[in-house]
Amino acid sequence: MTTPRPAAGSSALGDSHPSLRERVYVELRERIIEAEYAAGTRLVEREIAEELRVSRVPVREAMQRLESEGFLSVRPRRGSVVADFGPRDAAHLFDVRENLEGLAARLAARHATPAQLRDLEGLLARARKAAESGRLREAVSLNADFHRRIVELSGNPLLVDLMAPLDSRLRRLFRLTSAQSDGEPMCGAHERLYAAVRDRDEHGAETLARAHVADTRASTERLLATLEEQDSE
Template sequence: MSRQADTPGSFDIDADYKPLRDRVRDELRQRIIDDVYPPGTRLVETEIAAQLGVSRLPVRESIRALESEGFVRTIPRRGAVVAELSEQDVEELFDVREALEVLASQQAATRATKAELRRVRGILDRARKALDSGDRVALGEANEAFHDEILKLSHNVLLQTVLEPLQGRLHWLLRQTGDPYDLFEEHSAWFEAIASGSAELAAEHALRHARLNREIVRKLLAERQHRAPSA
């Protein structure tokens, strides 16, 4: 699916076999995650429908679904807008992320196969290439894929099921975090800890990474609030 917000007709209606409303929802969610629609952006049904080449109904249904996921909120006399992450949102999401990623990393260290580890190393290679070429979209996608793969390496189906409804918002958080070179180095060290087979070392890196990211997002949120005009 295309993520160009200002290109009418760029959305591929025949891209896959999901219901249209689900594909529109996924596209809008990804645009929010990619910061194509930054916080505070009004989501106008007619404009989005024209951009995607669809009717207003799947757009309206998608906006409602994204509101239930926490990506959108409705403001009187303004309509639907992309939500700002509140301090409480950030703290709660990182609480969940810390707990589940530490557990996933511990289990991944003892359960991941050599083939699975090669796949994750390939994701890191993609991230390195995107970093070197300055491709922010590809880098963001690789970073998200890295976190998703850590969950898969745990071979814990229940853990993946519990986290699935939060993945979109966690991806949103991942796009907010700090220096991309530092992030790549952290991911690389985290991966090597998992590949070493040490559950303790893997958990230590997962916790350190999540806590560093939490501090970065806290600072970014504080800066945004400071820049925001007073009511």
């Protein structure tokens, strides 16, 4: 069963555009990322269509897309369920991130404009303030935004397209581990990376980006393994 969500008086997703299928896809993806649909939750096409007040076609297309991106899996006699995100999934994500985020940081140091750097500095300031105020979930969300912004600052549209699916996986990973995360070290690592990008230090930015991914890998995989064991008990 799915969990009802729309607020009283809210409009159906079909009442506006862009693309209805895109709106349904984004809605379902965000529910998975934010753990409103936990791993193992069965998603029923008909129920979702009724809840969102749309036809079953855009729901079916959105679920097929989420399946292709690894957010949903099809299980015998259960249909579509929210896929697990365990240590092995994290390992695959980190393998790709270390290389592509290193490249993104190097290109950002080369191409970022002064206006973009000011925006990035403001984002870091908000993340630091949230961490110091104990608003850990907000800090984690802002730090996830930092990774996405670095990719955007690379100035390479192909890299942006390649990283877009990984951004959703990264946000889901950050959300799953946010309760046990420490925003302070992450803020510090991002501030050092920002300084390298600002100073046009391409080699330094790439090195710091790779090191940041590597530093968080082992602890994240251990945490996910612990969560996996707890869920199986």
